[in-house]
Amino acid sequence: MTCENCCIELIGIEKSFGAQKVLRGVNLPIRRGFTTVIVGESGQGKSVLLKHILGLIAPDAGQVIVEGRDVTRLRRSELKELRTRFGVLFQGAALFDSLTVFDNIALPLRERTRMPAAEVREKVRATLELLDLSGSEDKYPAQLSGGMKKRVGLARALQLDPEILLFDEPTTGLDPVRSHEVYQMFHETQKKLGYTSIIVSHDIPKIFNLADYIALLHEGVIQICATPEELQRCEKPLVRAFVERVMGRMYSSEIEDLALAAGI
Numbered sequence: 001m002t003c004e005n006c007c008i009e010l011i012g013i014e015k016s017f018g019a020q021k022v023l024r025g026v027n028l029p030i031r032r033g034f035t036t037v038i039v040g041e042s043g044q045g046k047s048v049l050l051k052h053i054l055g056l057i058a059p060d061a062g063q064v065i066v067e068g069r070d071v072t073r074l075r076r077s078e079l080k081e082l083r084t085r086f087g088v089l090f091q092g093a094a095l096f097d098s099l100t101v102f103d104n105i106a107l108p109l110r111e112r113t114r115m116p117a118a119e120v121r122e123k124v125r126a127t128l129e130l131l132d133l134s135g136s137e138d139k140y141p142a143q144l145s146g147g148m149k150k151r152v153g154l155a156r157a158l159q160l161d162p163e164i165l166l167f168d169e170p171t172t173g174l175d176p177v178r179s180h181e182v183y184q185m186f187h188e189t190q191k192k193l194g195y196t197s198i199i200v201s202h203d204i205p206k207i208f209n210l211a212d213y214i215a216l217l218h219e220g221v222i223q224i225c226a227t228p229e230e231l232q233r234c235e236k237p238l239v240r241a242f243v244e245r246v247m248g249r250m251y252s253s254e255i256e257d258l259a260l261a262a263g264i
């Protein structure tokens with residue numbers, strides 16, 4: 001591995017679907033214990049990139065190094081083992097409607113471990129407290145707000161103590177204020193637990209201050225992966241155009257939030 005502080009490194013990833021070349025040599029280091037946010041226009045290949053990290057899609061060329069091992073060369077059983085280190089939260093929170101909050105969160109522990117029931121109860125209770133969900137354990141998903149559902153989804157993703165959490169557009173369907181709360185909660189939980197977090201997001205203004213690193217995927221390559229401050233200082237025209245667009249949106253998004261808060 002060339003990056004010492006990285007738990008994941010994508011090196012020269014290329015991927016086509018038929019005649020469509022989606023990834024054209026993606027290089028991306030993911031630093032351990034930090035939050036990296038992947039941004040880019042719709043259809044640029046952000047979700048495809050995440051799937052490479054989980055070994056759900058094989059690249060045409062390049063390497064996906066996770067904890068020093070090339071995912072593309074692992075056997076099925078090794079891949080399965082590796083995936084237990086990941087927590088994954090996709091667009092919808094994907095909760096089971098017929099299960100209570102408690103049972104939804106306990107599911108990975110019951111299915112994937114032999115943990116005794118009393119310990120399961122204890123662990124789930126501790127997470128409920130961490131994510132401010134105490135008192136909601138007997139509710140069903142239909143009785144929860146959108147933001148609460150996301151918190152339950154995160155609680156479930158945390159049960160197996162993942163080293164790495166992947167979020168693909170985790171605030172889809174939430175209003176601006178709720179999205180902000182969800183990102184704030186992700187940020188605080190990440191700082192408390194210290195896992196590595198990779199977030200694909202369209203909510204760039206909101207995520208800007210919470211990201212340790214921002215990676216811009218455009219035309220099949222990572223144009224820049226840098227801290228928000230470095231990103232703002234970058235002279236590359238394509239990056240500058242992106243930052244200016246985002247800053248414009250940050251301003252209008254603040255107005256939107258204020259209007260919402262004022263009930264306008």
Ligand SMILES: Nc1ncnc2c1ncn2[C@@H]1O[C@H](COP(=O)(O)OP(=O)(O)OP(=O)(O)O)[C@@H](O)[C@H]1O
Nearest residue numbers: 017020022040041042043044045046047048049202
């Ligand atoms: N399994 C697949 N088979 C064929 N084409 C695919 C497949 N998965 C993705 N694609 C194509 O690859 C391109 C990138 O898709 P991807 O879902 O990664 O975009 P994205 O950046 O996540 O977009 P969005 O922001 O809208 O979620 C799209 O044109 C999509 O149609």
Ligand SMILES: [Mg+2]
Nearest residue numbers: 046047048168
């Ligand atoms: Mg996507």
